[in-house]
Amino acid sequence: MSLTLCAAQAIVSATLAEARARSAKPLAVIVLDAGAHPIAFAREDGATMFRHDIARAKAVGALGMGDDTRVLAERAKGNPAFFQSVSVAVGGNIAFSPGGVLIRHDGAVIGAVGVSGDTGDCDEECAFAGIRAAGFNLETDK
Amino acid sequence: MSLTLCAAQAIVSATLAEARARSAKPLAVIVLDAGAHPIAFAREDGATMFRHDIARAKAVGALGMGDDTRVLAERAKGNPAFFQSVSVAVGGNIAFSPGGVLIRHDGAVIGAVGVSGDTGDCDEECAFAGIRAAGFNLETDK
Amino acid sequence: MSLTLCAAQAIVSATLAEARARSAKPLAVIVLDAGAHPIAFAREDGATMFRHDIARAKAVGALGMGDDTRVLAERAKGNPAFFQSVSVAVGGNIAFSPGGVLIRHDGAVIGAVGVSGDTGDCDEECAFAGIRAAGFNLETDK
């Protein structure tokens, strides 16, 4: 199953609805397909210009390594030299902060969401809400 | 006046509605602010992966040169060596085909739309429809 | 259906077998998944060092634009300014010569082969042979 534009837009809308419910800082949210190519993106009014690039780096990084960026951020703390070299090796397509979350369907990774703008924890909670609202399960829902 | 996410999403929706009314090939559409940073993006199901990069290059190129890409494409035909050097000098942030259209308000450029997927002419017509539907005037509407 | 390593290696082997049957110059052949990420690659003894990059650019370009590079090469002749700008916009991930061929299964694109080393026509014939030998149909087999 591939991720449709309709599903990706539902994720974007629900992610931003969660952000407003939490009074989060202005966010950017991107949804990528399994090959890390963009399907949908939105940047809220007032979100600064790097938010697109950071949201995308979170989502691409999660897909590239096969783990949510929360896990990658933890691993990077224990092995900074390696993960810094990975960051350069992949052309900056990774960001070590929560908010890059894999989208799974029937056990297969079909895409990823990246959120940036508030704390990593808040960004991730908004991504979780977006993914769940679009009808996909999270790893932690198992 | 700066372009809001709400206006950018209205442009995206109306651009894609026009594409479906025309039975265009699957499109990608991006809306950038005046500084060429992304506000909203959508890629229709079946649109190939370069469509994002080409749509963005059209929109950035229009902002970077101050003209719609239809005009830039015409100028590039008459002076290919110069425009090829521009293409490299700006890191690929330009594409010489119609479909990159400036968004104006009270005479000021406040952003740009980039569309890719069908012919340049069709891409541009969809962008025009999107911009008009969101309440902005086109140069040609003067 | 996603392309397996087993199928990709079958394509590589049969592509190179065809090259030897034709006494082609030493070739490089790459197989990419639908997201343009490498699955398998081989460079024959004597193939020069750019063959990897050119084979990959053919395969990525075919996926990115949704057409075999034979078609793209024809279109580029008629609109050089646009396709040169695309080449830069996509970071060199396209090459305008036959030999980049989409792999289809049940009508969906599941990957691409890129071949470089001999003439574009010969490169393409070897790619065709590789794809057919692995049990996939070509567009022209319809």
Add this chain to the structure above:
Amino acid sequence: MSLTLCAAQAIVSATLAEARARSAKPLAVIVLDAGAHPIAFAREDGATMFRHDIARAKAVGALGMGDDTRVLAERAKGNPAFFQSVSVAVGGNIAFSPGGVLIRHDGAVIGAVGVSGDTGDCDEECAFAGIRAAGFNLETDK
């Protein structure tokens, strides 16, 4: 003596056979010639997309510095600022984790293997098995 495609493919096959014998996570393995240009590559089903880039960065880094990446990773821990600057200076063509292993013949470096997908230790053991199976000695076999 230069590394042949036949030898490189033997290394790839034996590296992946070792990975399966160890029940390693899905791996990517690349073999480069002495000039760091790819000869052979394979990515197992389920290996994530960065595995190619990391495997290649390990192999290029080993060649570029003249040491297996296990040694480089140790050195990077003791002098992070320098090795981070190297990572950027060489365009990301290095990765500080075991699994990048030089291939030697009669005392000369004739290429390198890069493996990524499991722990660095496991990646390196698979690379060792691949190199030995193809008839080359390891530094540690002296």
